Amino acid sequence: MKIGIIGRPQAGKSTLFQLLTNHQPASGNKAQVAVGKVPDPRIEVLTKIQQTRKVTYATIDFWDVPGFLPGQNAGSFLQTVSDVDALVVVVRAFESDIVPSYNGIQPYTDFNDIQQELLVADWSLLETRMERIAKQRMKNPKAADELGILEKCQATLEQDLPLRQLTLDEEEEKALRTYDFMTRKPLIVVVNLDEEQMRSDSYPQKEELEQELARLNLPLIKVSAQIETEINELDGEDAKVFLEELGLEDTGIARLARTVYQHLGLMSFFTVGETEVRAWTIKIGTAAKQAAGKIHSDIERGFIRAEVVAYDDLVACGSTQVAKEKGRFRLEGKEYIVQDGDVITFRFNV
Numbered sequence: 001m002k003i004g005i006i007g008r009p010q011a012g013k014s015t016l017f018q019l020l021t022n023h024q025p026a027s028g029n030k031a032q033v034a035v036g037k038v039p040d041p042r043i044e045v046l047t048k049i050q051q052t053r054k055v056t057y058a059t060i061d062f063w064d065v066p067g068f069l070p071g072q073n074a075g076s077f078l079q080t081v082s083d084v085d086a087l088v089v090v091v092r093a094f095e096s097d098i099v100p101s102y103n104g105i106q107p108y109t110d111f112n113d114i115q116q117e118l119l120v121a122d123w124s125l126l127e128t129r130m131e132r133i134a135k136q137r138m139k140n141p142k143a144a145d146e147l148g149i150l151e152k153c154q155a156t157l158e159q160d161l162p163l164r165q166l167t168l169d170e171e172e173e174k175a176l177r178t179y180d181f182m183t184r185k186p187l188i189v190v191v192n193l194d195e196e197q198m199r200s201d202s203y204p205q206k207e208e209l210e211q212e213l214a215r216l217n218l219p220l221i222k223v224s225a226q227i228e229t230e231i232n233e234l235d236g237e238d239a240k241v242f243l244e245e246l247g248l249e250d251t252g253i254a255r256l257a258r259t260v261y262q263h264l265g266l267m268s269f270f271t272v273g274e275t276e277v278r279a280w281t282i283k284i285g286t287a288a289k290q291a292a293g294k295i296h297s298d299i300e301r302g303f304i305r306a307e308v309v310a311y312d313d314l315v316a317c318g319s320t321q322v323a324k325e326k327g328r329f330r331l332e333g334k335e336y337i338v339q340d341g342d343v344i345t346f347r348f349n350v
């Protein structure tokens with residue numbers, strides 16, 4: 001899975017990128033990609049139970065995209081993110097070291113500029129497609145259907161609404177997937193606060209930003225990239241105290257990863273072997289056989305059954321041995337819909 005981090009220059013994108021990936025951001029104006037692990041405290045618990053040393057977290061590829069300035073570099077910015085699965089828009093609320101390219105601290109306006117740019121990009125993509133299809137209408141029997149879907153898109157964009165807002169049936173959804181519309185991509189907004197704003201829960205344009213995101217049904221996450229960077233250097237206990245003092249349950253990175261998962265309809269299952277505990281990412285609603293394919297296509301092809309224990313059951317038992325003795329493992333067939341936190345052993349033959 002690929003996620004693009006976008007926003008104005010100096011919003012804190014690279015700082016966030018570094019937090020998410022532990023990767024040094026590139027200087028200059030080049031997009032950069034690195035892998036971030038998805039924090040999941042359940043993995044640590046499983047590792048203790050199983051006494052394994054090797055741990056593999058689920059991962060996400062993050063793109064640190066060069067800053068966007070309205071009316072200046074939309075082309076390169078859009079190209080970089082045309083194939084990501086989701087967008088994280090970082091808007092700046094912290095007030096220190098204001099740079100000349102900022103006309104004041106205005107996170108709502110900054111979000112809106114990007115939103116408008118994405119809408120314009122989709123509008124022009126839509127026009128091109130509609131013209132092309134209108135020409136094919138005589139020859140291509142499917143063109144009329146497609147034109148119908150595009151007209152729905154047009155009506156949505158005309159109301160200044162992102163295409164995400166458009167409810168489509170499965171067929172239409174499929175037809176649209178090939179287009180790479182920008183405003184169809186899931187989007188999450190991160191507002192980057194300083195410590196004082198975090199404590200007081202107030203910052204410029206807060207109300208406008210919250211209202212707009214509520215209207216668009218988009219999640220908003222409050223983060224302080226700088227504090228997070230400091231917390232990142234503390235050990236577990238100190239970090240916890242620091243977070244509590246700020247009234248936060250968890251690091252911004254963990255909250256961001258969770259929101260990404262929720263918003264994209266993703267979940268994790270685990271495999272727990274003698275040498276390795278590992279998290280795997282699948283879409284909610286995935287059947288056991290397809291989930292097996294995440295691990296290896298041979299396991300999917302030769303699928304016999306899945307031996308499943310729920311995470312909570314396994315933890316309550318304290319070990320896989322006890323869970324087995326107590327009959328907590330279930331045998332499930334290929335149609336079984338995998339649940340979040342399932343610990344699975346796949347049986348297969350090749």
Ligand SMILES: Nc1nc2c(ncn2[C@@H]2O[C@H](COP(=O)(O)OP(=O)(O)O)[C@@H](O)[C@H]2O)c(=O)[nH]1
Nearest residue numbers: 009010011012013014015094096193224225226
């Ligand atoms: N005070 C404060 N400064 C920050 C915060 N996040 C980033 N910065 C600083 O703002 C500047 C720009 O951050 P950077 O991540 O490079 O922004 P980018 O241009 O969006 O990639 C750097 O000097 C960061 O150290 C924050 O939460 N609070």
Ligand SMILES: [Mg+2]
Nearest residue numbers: 013014025067
């Ligand atoms: Mg940067």
